[in-house]
Amino acid sequence: MGASGKILVFVDLPDRELDETGRGMLSYAARLAGTLGSSWSAAVAVMPDRGQLAVFGAYGTPAVVCIEGGAALLDTPTLLGKHLAQLARDESATVVLLPHNDLGATMAPIVAHALDGAIMTELVAVRKGADGVRLSRKTLGVRIAETRVWDSSRPLIATVPLRTLSQVIMATVRPSSPSLVAWCPAAPISAAMATIISRIPPDPQTVDLTEADVIFSAGKGCDPTTFEQLKELCRELNVSFGVTRPVYDLGWTGFERMVGQTGRTVTPRLYVALGISGSMHHIGGIKDSRRIIAVNSDAKAPIFPNVDEGFVGDLKELLPRLLKQVKAGTGGAP
Numbered sequence: 001m002g003a004s005g006k007i008l009v010f011v012d013l014p015d016r017e018l019d020e021t022g023r024g025m026l027s028y029a030a031r032l033a034g035t036l037g038s039s040w041s042a043a044v045a046v047m048p049d050r051g052q053l054a055v056f057g058a059y060g061t062p063a064v065v066c067i068e069g070g071a072a073l074l075d076t077p078t079l080l081g082k083h084l085a086q087l088a089r090d091e092s093a094t095v096v097l098l099p100h101n102d103l104g105a106t107m108a109p110i111v112a113h114a115l116d117g118a119i120m121t122e123l124v125a126v127r128k129g130a131d132g133v134r135l136s137r138k139t140l141g142v143r144i145a146e147t148r149v150w151d152s153s154r155p156l157i158a159t160v161p162l163r164t165l166s167q168v169i170m171a172t173v174r175p176s177s178p179s180l181v182a183w184c185p186a187a188p189i190s191a192a193m194a195t196i197i198s199r200i201p202p203d204p205q206t207v208d209l210t211e212a213d214v215i216f217s218a219g220k221g222c223d224p225t226t227f228e229q230l231k232e233l234c235r236e237l238n239v240s241f242g243v244t245r246p247v248y249d250l251g252w253t254g255f256e257r258m259v260g261q262t263g264r265t266v267t268p269r270l271y272v273a274l275g276i277s278g279s280m281h282h283i284g285g286i287k288d289s290r291r292i293i294a295v296n297s298d299a300k301a302p303i304f305p306n307v308d309e310g311f312v313g314d315l316k317e318l319l320p321r322l323l324k325q326v327k328a329g330t331g332g333a334p
């Protein structure tokens with residue numbers, strides 16, 4: 001199979017809408033198609049309505065293929081994966097892209113097995129080299145980059161991490177008017193199935209910080225009282241908390257809460273730095289956050305040039321007031 005073959009990108013439509021992950025998948029596929037000189041189309045399990053189809057078009061999608069009965073298969077990823085593999089075969093796809101979420105990460109090995117393909121999880125970057133296509137992924141919590149060469153002799157099945165998807169969404173693409181096709185396998189597909197009976201969202205208080213959506217972090221500018229207030233605020237807001245190294249060194253938390261060069265590298269939607277000076281060792285671990293807000297009592301603190309919004313203020317004043325307001329707003333005890 002040649003590298004210029006077709007790319008099939010799987011897009012799930014939670015609540016029948018193209019969410020951020022879906023838009024990221026389309027942007028990523030459009031970019032990859034440009035890199036490899038390939039054609040591409042999107043595979044969905046839920047039939048998009050006309051409005052949603054226009055959104056697919058805004059991201060340059062040439063064609064949308066809907067797996068018939070796919071919505072009913074969303075709770076049986078094994079079977080949906082087999083359908084997707086069959087569709088990839090019918091479409092002569094050489095690359096199948098999936099988001100690295102629960103569904104995509106579950107289906108990827110099933111598709112790879114069915115197509116006898118090469119699998120690459122958490123694919124970040126793709127470059128064309130003289131010896132083949134160079135695929136890069138980050139490992140160990142985005143700390144180490146690993147590059148492999150795909151010689152395109154077998155189909156490639158790749159999952160793309162959600163943090164990468166959120167970064168490529170704005171990629172410029174040429175809008176299109178996608179065709180919409182319903183696809184049904186020629187022969188019945190069966191599989192030994194595990195069925196999803198419920199989905200439990202991650203608890204921000206315990207989730208690994210590399211996966212956290214919103215993080216409030218405490219620096220040395222916190223004292224024991226404000227640190228407890230910050231943790232309480234995080235519980236009220238249902239967000240995660242992190243710390244700088246000096247706070248970890250004080251023994252106030254475990255190592256898994258430390259953010260920065262020697263701690264976790266984080267990529268949340270929102271990072272709030274409270275009483276943190278902004279050393280390079282800390283900034284190195286937070287710079288890929290979507291939005292960073294800092295509060296520091298020193299207007300000249302080095303963190304300010306590195307953030308989207310900065311506030312000069314004393315945590316001893318700010319945190320009790322913020323906590324009170326949040327509790328009033330969330331109905332907690334004042």
Ligand SMILES: Cc1cc2nc3c(=O)[nH]c(=O)nc-3n(C[C@H](O)[C@H](O)[C@H](O)COP(=O)(O)OP(=O)(O)OC[C@H]3O[C@@H](n4cnc5c(N)ncnc54)[C@H](O)[C@@H]3O)c2cc1C
Nearest residue numbers: 219220221244245260261262263275276277281297298315
């Ligand atoms: C090899 C190496 C690796 C490292 N790895 C890491 C790492 O992974 N993560 C990490 O965080 N650090 C790391 N460090 C340490 C790093 O260099 C800094 O020392 C550390 O990040 C500083 O933490 P801080 O901002 O909490 O403390 P400080 O630098 O002491 O800053 C405290 C800030 O709080 C402000 N402040 C004080 N009182 C208040 C108040 N009442 N209200 C509001 N603001 C207030 C101050 O103005 C100040 O800016 C590493 C260092 C080395 C040498």
